[in-house]
Structures are given as structure tokens and as C-alpha cells.
Amino acid sequence: METFYQAMRRQGVTRRSFLKFCSLTATSLGLGSAFVPRIAYALETKPRVPVIWLHGLECTCCTESFIRSAHPLAKDAILSLISLDYDDTIMAAAGHQAEAILDDLIKNHKGNYIVAVEGNPPLNEDGMYCFPGGEPFVEKLKRVSADAKALIAWGSCASWGCVQAAKPNPTRATPVHQVILDKPVIKVPGCPPIPEVMAAVITYMVTFDKIPELDRQGRPKMFYGQRIHDKCYRRPHFDAGQFVESWDDEGARKGYCLYKMGCKGPTTYNACSTVRWNDGVSFPIQSGHGCIGCSEEGFWDKGSFYDRVTSIPQFGVEANADKIGFTVAGTAGAAIAAHAAVSAIKSTMLKKQDLQPLDPATSAQNKDKNEEKV
Amino acid sequence: MKSYGFDGNAPQGLGRKVTSVYVYEAPVRLWHWVTVLCIITLSVTGYLIGKPLPSVPGEATFNFVMGYIRFAHFTAGYILAIGLIGRLYWALVGNHHAREIILVPVWDRAWWKEFFFEVRWYLFLERYPKKYIGHNPVGQIAMASFLWVAVFMCFTGFALYGEGLGTKSWAYQGFGWVISAFGGNSLTVHNWHRLGMWSIILFVMIHVYAAIREDIMSKQSMVSTMISGFRMFKD
Numbered sequence: 008m009e010t011f012y013q014a015m016r017r018q019g020v021t022r023r024s025f026l027k028f029c030s031l032t033a034t035s036l037g038l039g040s041a042f043v044p045r046i047a048y049a050l051e052t053k054p055r056v057p058v059i060w061l062h063g064l065e066c067t068c069c070t071e072s073f074i075r076s077a078h079p080l081a082k083d084a085i086l087s088l089i090s091l092d093y094d095d096t097i098m099a100a101a102g103h104q105a106e107a108i109l110d111d112l113i114k115n116h117k118g119n120y121i122v123a124v125e126g127n128p129p130l131n132e133d134g135m136y137c138f139p140g141g142e143p144f145v146e147k148l149k150r151v152s153a154d155a156k157a158l159i160a161w162g163s164c165a166s167w168g169c170v171q172a173a174k175p176n177p178t179r180a181t182p183v184h185q186v187i188l189d190k191p192v193i194k195v196p197g198c199p200p201i202p203e204v205m206a207a208v209i210t211y212m213v214t215f216d217k218i219p220e221l222d223r224q225g226r227p228k229m230f231y232g233q234r235i236h237d238k239c240y241r242r243p244h245f246d247a248g249q250f251v252e253s254w255d256d257e258g259a260r261k262g263y264c265l266y267k268m269g270c271k272g273p274t275t276y277n278a279c280s281t282v283r284w285n286d287g288v289s290f291p292i293q294s295g296h297g298c299i300g301c302s303e304e305g306f307w308d309k310g311s312f313y314d315r316v317t318s319i320p321q322f323g324v325e326a327n328a329d330k331i332g333f334t335v336a337g338t339a340g341a342a343i344a345a346h347a348a349v350s351a352i353k354s355t356m357l358k359k360q361d362l363q364p365l366d367p368a369t370s371a372q373n374k375d376k377n378e379e380k381v
Numbered sequence: 382m383k384s385y386g387f388d389g390n391a392p393q394g395l396g397r398k399v400t401s402v403y404v405y406e407a408p409v410r411l412w413h414w415v416t417v418l419c420i421i422t423l424s425v426t427g428y429l430i431g432k433p434l435p436s437v438p439g440e441a442t443f444n445f446v447m448g449y450i451r452f453a454h455f456t457a458g459y460i461l462a463i464g465l466i467g468r469l470y471w472a473l474v475g476n477h478h479a480r481e482i483i484l485v486p487v488w489d490r491a492w493w494k495e496f497f498f499e500v501r502w503y504l505f506l507e508r509y510p511k512k513y514i515g516h517n518p519v520g521q522i523a524m525a526s527f528l529w530v531a532v533f534m535c536f537t538g539f540a541l542y543g544e545g546l547g548t549k550s551w552a553y554q555g556f557g558w559v560i561s562a563f564g565g566n567s568l569t570v571h572n573w574h575r576l577g578m579w580s581i582i583l584f585v586m587i588h589v590y591a592a593i594r595e596d597i598m599s600k601q602s603m604v605s606t607m608i609s610g611f612r613m614f615k616d
Contacts (some may be wrong), residue, residue: 153514224565232548248604249447274568304565328572332579343590354598
């Protein structure tokens with residue numbers, strides 16, 4: 008089988024460009040310069056790992072994002088770096104030809120290929136809501152994954168479910184890790200994920216032949232280890248207490264923090280504020296709109312994109328923690344006032360009764376007691 | 382029959398005996414008032430973290446409003462948590478009143494009987510309250526729930542705090558699993574943490590009212606007991 012280096016030379020890449028590419032890859036993975044020769048060595052000696060890219064219930068925004076990767080260039084990633092042997096959206100073959108390639112891959116590279124999944128399988132009606140190539144996607148996913156080395160869940164669809172899994176989720180769209188239980192699933196969430204992140208994750212996996220270090224939820228720590236908020240260039244305004252109060256105010260023009268406009272940066276793990284988008288041109292907050300938290304679990308069902316203390320659908324359409332809190336506290340306050348009033352009346356009544364002798368006998372007793380005391 | 386409180390009955394006429402019992406030891410009282418200060422600080426700053434104050438003018442370099450508010454919140458959170466640990470320790474080594482708000486005897490029929498008696502007393506259906514050296518059963522339940530909510534607030538609080546400190550921090554290592562337990566989106570944890578704050582505010586309202594009311598109506602001291610440690614029975 009061809010190595011990465013051979014494939015790149017075949018593409019007309021010079022040795023010099025190849026080494027440059029190795030240093031760039033090391034940099035984008037956050038590795039030191041000592042790793043450059045190691046990457047070069049690996050690319051020169053290792054056969055390219057075949058990648059099968061499956062498309063389930065999705066919108067193809069992950070692919071659209073991936074083909075715009077600038078570091079490494081998508082062209083390099085697809086043609087040289089990985090051996091993307093099956094991707095029904097961008098491959099030249101179609102129909103039976105394409106499916107034949109898939110069958111061959113599974114047979115010839117048993118236990119050695121990586122399955123990248125874009126979108127997720129809907130489980131309702133035996134998976135009939137997604138039916139590519141004449142079989143339900145859930146079955147295709149299970150069949151292809153059975154002999155895979157590892158799975159990459161591209162985007163929020165494959166990682167969490169995304170919009171098709173939002174309430175009430177009529178097709179029962181289910182994230183990949185809940186369907187494929189016996190293989191490692193690397194989540195690369197985002198709607199779509201950042202192209203450079205996608206390319207770097209897949210490069211890391213085929214270069215080092217291992218899974219990147221993952222966090223508790225199965226995301227690569229190198230890109231999902233921090234929140235947007237932690238590296239946001241508007242963070243100083245947050246700490247200073249300078250916020251955009253409405254879309255057209257002075258603060259918005261000055262580039263203040265978008266926290267009050269519902270920015271989900273403080274609860275979103277992604278690399279947007281460092282890697283940015285479109286070859287590092289910008290990202291949502293830089294364009295003046297808050298983060299909507301698209302790489303987080305269930306972000307469609309977590310209330311409005313435009314408030315921080317956000318709505319809690321379980322308590323009604325317009326309820327949020329503060330509205331619930333004020334209502335409960337107000338009700339309790341009124342109840343306490345009423346209770347106190349009744350207590351006061353009752354107490355006065357009882358006192359009067361208690362101080363009146365009930366009959367001469369007890370009266371006499373009390374008198375005795377009083378005298379004792381004195 | 383075993384009984385937790387003793388019968389208050391009718392006051393015996395005009396003459397009032399005053400007896401006093403030592404109930405709350407110094408560490409318990411100290412914990413109580415430290416927690417009071419922490420809750421006030423945490424609620425005010427916590428509210429302002431979710432709904433910040435109006436923007437301050439000037440350069441970001443010379444302002445740190447949100448920073449100070451969060452600093453106060455985190456510091457008070459630490460103190461509250463350390464206080465809770467201290468309080469749980471004191472439940473082990475202190476007198477039996479130090480235990481009664483942690484270990485509620487819900488398995489005991491007699492306790493439930495008195496619980497419903499207290500409910501009736503609060504609903505004005507009983508003429509005289511029972512007297513308790515420590516907490517009455519309704520108070521016990523309320524205090525125990527508060528403790529659990531406070532523990533919940535510490536867990537969710539430190540989980541959210543760990544997000545800011547980073548994945549290598551002790552808070553993330555120790556409490557990061559809380560976020561996964563809530564489904565993985567920490568926005569959910571923020572919401573629950575805020576609902577927790579409101580439930581503590583609700584508790585404080587009822588707690589303060591009940592203490593003052595009992596102080597007046599059941600002829601035993603409440604408020605001063607938490608200062609001096611002695612409960613006075615005024616008849």
C-alpha cells in the first residue's frame with residue numbers, strides 16, 4: 008500500500024513542501040518542533056489509513072466545512088494525507104459502483120479503517136427515515152462500523168443529535184455513540200465543526216495511529232478543552248462589566264461583551280475564539296453576534312439564543328429560573344404575611360382566654376402559684 | 382411512649398417559670414452565622430452574575446466589576462463549602478442536637494405523628510405547640526432539605542467553577558462529572574444552580590419567619606438561642 012509521502016510526491020509535492028507541511032501540522036496540533044521529524048518519518052513509512060465517510064441524517068454542512076480547510080488544505084487532506092476511499096457525497100463513482108467500493112474496503116481492510124460519520128441514524132420505523140443506497144442508514148452504519156478501528160462523529164448531529172433530535176424528535180434521530188457501543192467514538196461537535204479542527208483530528212489519527220486525548224464527553228481535548236469564553240478577545244469587557252445592552256447601542260459599536268445578549272460562549276467548548284473561521288478571518292462573536300453554542304449537547308432545546316438566564320421548557324414556554332424564583336418567593340412572601348396576620352389574631356385571642364380564670368378552682372390554684380413565685 | 386418533644390399544654394396561669402437548656406454549641410452557632418453571611422453574599426453576587434449590572438463606562442483596563450463580583454461569589458462559595466464540611470464533622474463529635482438536622486428519623490412512627498402535629502400547629506389547628514429543645518419535626522425536615530440543597534449548590538457550583546479554572550484544575554477533576562451527569566451542556570447546570578439559589582431564598586424566608594413567630598407564640602426562645610446557645614422556656 009502507498010505511504011503518505013509517496014502519495015504526496017505523486018501529487019507533485021516537493022520534499023521541501025512536504026517538510027513544511029509536517030511543521031504546519033505539528034503546529035496546528037500544538038506539538039513542539041521535536042515532533043516535526045517524527046511526523047515526517049511516520050508519513051514516509053506508514054501506509055495511508057483508509058477512511059470511510061458515511062452520511063446519515065444530516066445537511067452536509069460538515070462536508071462543506073471540511074472542504075474549506077486551509078491548514079492543512081482540504082486538497083492535501085483528501086488526496087494525500089488520508090485515503091478517503093468512500094464518501095458518497097464527493098466521490099466520483101456513484102450507485103452500484105460506489106457501493107462495490109465500500110464492500111471491498113470492508114473486506115480488504117478489516118479492522119484497519121476509520122469510519123467518519125456525518126449525521127446520525129433515525130431509529131423510528133426501523134430506520135426508514137434515512138435510506139441511502141437501498142438500506143436503512145442505521146444498518147449501514149452498524150455493518151460498516153463492525154470492522155472499523157475507530158469512529159469519528161462529525162458535527163453535532165453525529166455527536167449529540169442536533170436539530171433533527173430536537174424535541175419532539177419525531178424520527179428518533181440518535182447520536183452515533185448511542186448506536187455503536189463497541190467502538191471508540193471521537194466526537195467532533197459543531198454545526199458545522201471548524202474545518203481546521205476536522206482536518207487536524209483526522210490527520211492526528213492517521214499520523215499517530217491513535218486516538219487523540221479525549222475529555223469526559225469524548226471530544227478531543229486539544230480543540231474542545233476550553234470554552235469560547237476562556238479565549239474570547241472580548242473577555243476583558245466581561246471582567247470589566249461592559250456589556251452590549253441592545254444590538255444598536257454604543258457598547259455594540261465598541262465591541263463590548265455579548266453576555267447579556269445571550270452569548271453561550273461561557274458554556275460552549277470549541278476552538279472558535281482561537282482557530283476562528285474561513286482561514287482565521289473571523290468568528291461569530293467577532294462579527295458582533297453572540298455564540299449560540301452549536302457544539303454543545305442539545306443546544307436547540309436549551310431555550311433562546313438571546314438570553315443567559317434562559318427559558319426552562321419544562322416549566323412552560325416563557326419560564327426561566329428567575330421568573331420561577333420571583334413567583335415562588337412572591338407567593339411565599341404573601342403566604343408568610345397572611346400566616347403572620349392569622350397568628351397575631353389567634354395569639355391575642357388565646358392570650359385573653361388564658362388570662363381569664365376558667366373556674367374558681369383553677370383561679371385559686373393560679374393565685375397560689377403567683378404567691379409562691381413572689 | 383417515646384416522644385421527641387414534650388407537651389406544651391396550656392400555660393399555667395399568670396406565673397411563668399423560666400427554664401433554660403444549653404442546645405447549640407459554639408461551632409454550630411458560628412457555622413450558622415457564617416452561613417448566613419455566605420448565603421447573602423452568594424445570592425446577591427450570583428443573581429448579578431446571571432443578570433449583570435448596567436455597563437460601566439471607561440476602558441476595560443481600569444474596570445473589574447464583573448471580576449470582583451465573581452471573586453466574591455467564589456470566595457463565599459469556598460467558605461460555605463468549608464463550613465458545611467466543618468458542620469458535618471461537628472455532627473459526629475458535637476452533642477445530639479448537632480445531629481438532628483442531618484439524621485432525620487423518618488423511619489419512626491412516633492416522629493411522623495409529631496410531624497403532623499406540628500403541621501396542624503402551623504395550620505392553626507392545634508391550640509398549643511409542643512416544646513422542643515432542638516428542632517421540631519417540620520423544622521428538622523426543612524433544615525435537612527436546606528443542607529442537601531447547600532450540598533447540591535456546592536457540587537454544581539464547583540463544577541461550573543472548574544470550567545473556568547480549566548480541565549487540569551482540582552475543581553474540574555473533582556466535580557466536572559456533575560456536568561456530564563446533567564447531560565453534558567453546562568447551561569443546564571447553570572439553570573439548576575440558579576433554581577437552587579431561589580429554593581434557598583425560599584427557605585430563608587420561611588426559616589426567618591418561623592423562628593420569629595415561634596419565638597413569640599410558642600413561648601420559647603429561638604433567635605437568641607442561635608446567639609447564646611441557650612433555649613429559654615418561658616412557662
